[in-house]
Every structure is written in structure tokens, then in C-alpha cells.
Amino acid sequence: MSLDSAPAAQEPDLTPAHSPPPSLLALFMAFARMSLAGFGGVLVFARRAIVEQHRWMTADEFNETFALCHFLPGPNIVNLSMVFGSRLRGIAGGIAAFAGLLLPPTLIMTVLAIIYAHFGDVDVLRRSLAGISCAAVGLLIAVVFRMMTPLLKRMDAVGLILMLAVFTAIGVIRLPLQVVLLVAIPLSVGVTFILRRKVAA
């Protein structure tokens, strides 16, 4: 659910002054804390901690850095930890933030995996997990709707057709991701480029 929470509208930045750069341990701890607080998406908590609580970055710096991480491949929030940490304390800071973000939840997840391997067949757990799965799919559908709303409002026919094409290719025909993206990304970038030039002209 990390995609439904793009950084909020920019509020005026009352204190442009930065705090002094944090120690590596402080970076690790801060990212560990926001990661463990982040049920269903870490981004909201990351923004609160970095901009409001610790004042390590201004709201604008946060948005710029997030935009960069969003268009790069890979898990956004993980990229974000590395970029933020390294901007504050160099590569060591990046690794400290990366480890803080991933180490505690990975340990928790490993414990859950062990529990699942031993008790996954117990009927009560199976039934509860089935219910949670149904709800989780519902949440995913809600995110899809929320992200579609701007396209529908703008009557963005090209965007909606591209969206439907990717949905059909991956969800219905089950083509491999690489093949679909290799066609869809250049196509979409090309069409967007041409449309924007037309608008500008």
C-alpha cells in the first residue's frame, strides 16, 4: 500500500535551518522505528520522522528525493533510505539507514515464516489467513481505484488504454513482466513526449 501515500501537499517550511547531521546509530534507529511503525506502508511515517520530527530535511528536499526514488526501479522506500542516509552521512549513512529499515522487519518476517511452515496447516490459522488475504486484495483494489481517479477525471484516454493493455497482458494472458515492460515503457514515454509537445505547441 505504499503507493497511495505520495508526500502530502507541501506545507510552508517554517524552519529552513537543518539539524546537525545525525550519527550513524541515530540514523539506524530512526529508520528502524519508522519501519516498525509502518503497517501497510512506511512512507507516511518516514516523512513525519525526517521532515517534522528530526528536521533532517525540508519538505521540498523530501519531495524531490522521493520523486527521484519513485521513478527508479526497485522498492521505493528502500531506495529512499539509501539516498537519504547517504545525503546526510555519505555511503556509511546510506547503509545505516538501509539496515535500519530492513533488518528488524526481516527478522520478524523470518520468524513468521518459521511459524507458518510449522503451523500453516492448522485449520484456525488457515481460515484466519484466508480472511486476511481477502481483505488484503480489497485494499489493493482500493489503491488501484484511488490511483485511477486522476486519469478518469482528466479523461486521459491514452493513459487508460495503456493501463488496460498492461492489465490484460500481465493479469489475463500472464505474459512475463520484462517482455511487457520492454514494449510498454518506450511506447508510453514516446506517446507522453509527443502529447506534451503538442500541448506546448
Place this chain on the structure above:
Amino acid sequence: MSSENPIWALIATFGLMSLFAVGGASAAVPEMHRIAVDVHHWMTDKQFADAYAIAQLSPGPNVLIVTLIGYAVAGIPGALAATLAMCLPTALLAYYVSRLLNRPSQSRWPGLIQAALVPLSIGLMAASALILAQSTDRTIAALLLTTTVAVIASVSRINPLWLLLAGGLLGFAGIV
């Protein structure tokens, strides 16, 4: 590098997948499903849906579903290998790119590329929803629960955790 060692298969699979995973973890779910269930038979359809549910319910980035897939394949080493393979290469890439582009907003290309990727990532997430629904929503009650959660989460700002827990309780009670 033995072809029988599943750790290498995990590292190769998720390392490569992460480089194509534009749009975050949700967008990569169909590909994870295709590889873990259809190609390598590491998990059943049901186990994959369970792993997705556990990853949603636990704290931390949702991408950690790969930890569960890695564990299913090769135990604790598999869990760690899958997690690092999915997260480290792109994080390092992000580090180098951010050093190259100190001010990304000055160029219009990042904005243009991001706008172009939005419809694609929505399509990918919709595909994830369809693939997961096909394995979880096998009864009318289950379908109804998914639909209800989708509607509630679309129109309200309720914390998703409550909806997941409500689903768990309904399942526990044997209703779904």
C-alpha cells in the same frame, strides 16, 4: 555455482526482478507469482496468497513478501538472500543516480518518465489484484469481503490494519 543450489536461483531471480520493478512492490506481485508458482513451483497458489497476507499484516516495507518466498525455498539463508537480492542492487543504483542528479527537478525527463509510468504501474497493480483474487476469492462470502473492503478503503481514511484484522476475525469465525 551449482545449478542445484536454490540460493543462486533466488538471487538471480529477485536481483533481476528488482531492476524491472518500476512502481514499487505491489507492481511486482504478478511477476513474483508467475516465477514462484508457475515457473519454479516454489509455492502453491494458496501459499503465495498467504505470504501476501502475512506481508501486508506485518510491519515494514511490503516488499518483504520476498523474505517469505525465500524462506519457503531455502530456509533462513534463502530468506536473507531473497531480501538482499531484491533490495540492495536498486538501492545502490538509487545512490549513484542521486549523486549524478543532484537536483532532479531541473531536468524535465524525470517528470516526463514518471508521468509515462503511472498508467503502467496502475495496470500492474490491477493485474496483481486479479491474480491474488483468483486464488483467495473462491466463495461468494470471500468475494463479498474483498468487495466490501475495497469500497470502505476507497471512500474512507480508515487505517488498513483494522480492515485486515476484521478479515482475519471473519476467517477465524469460519464465515469467509
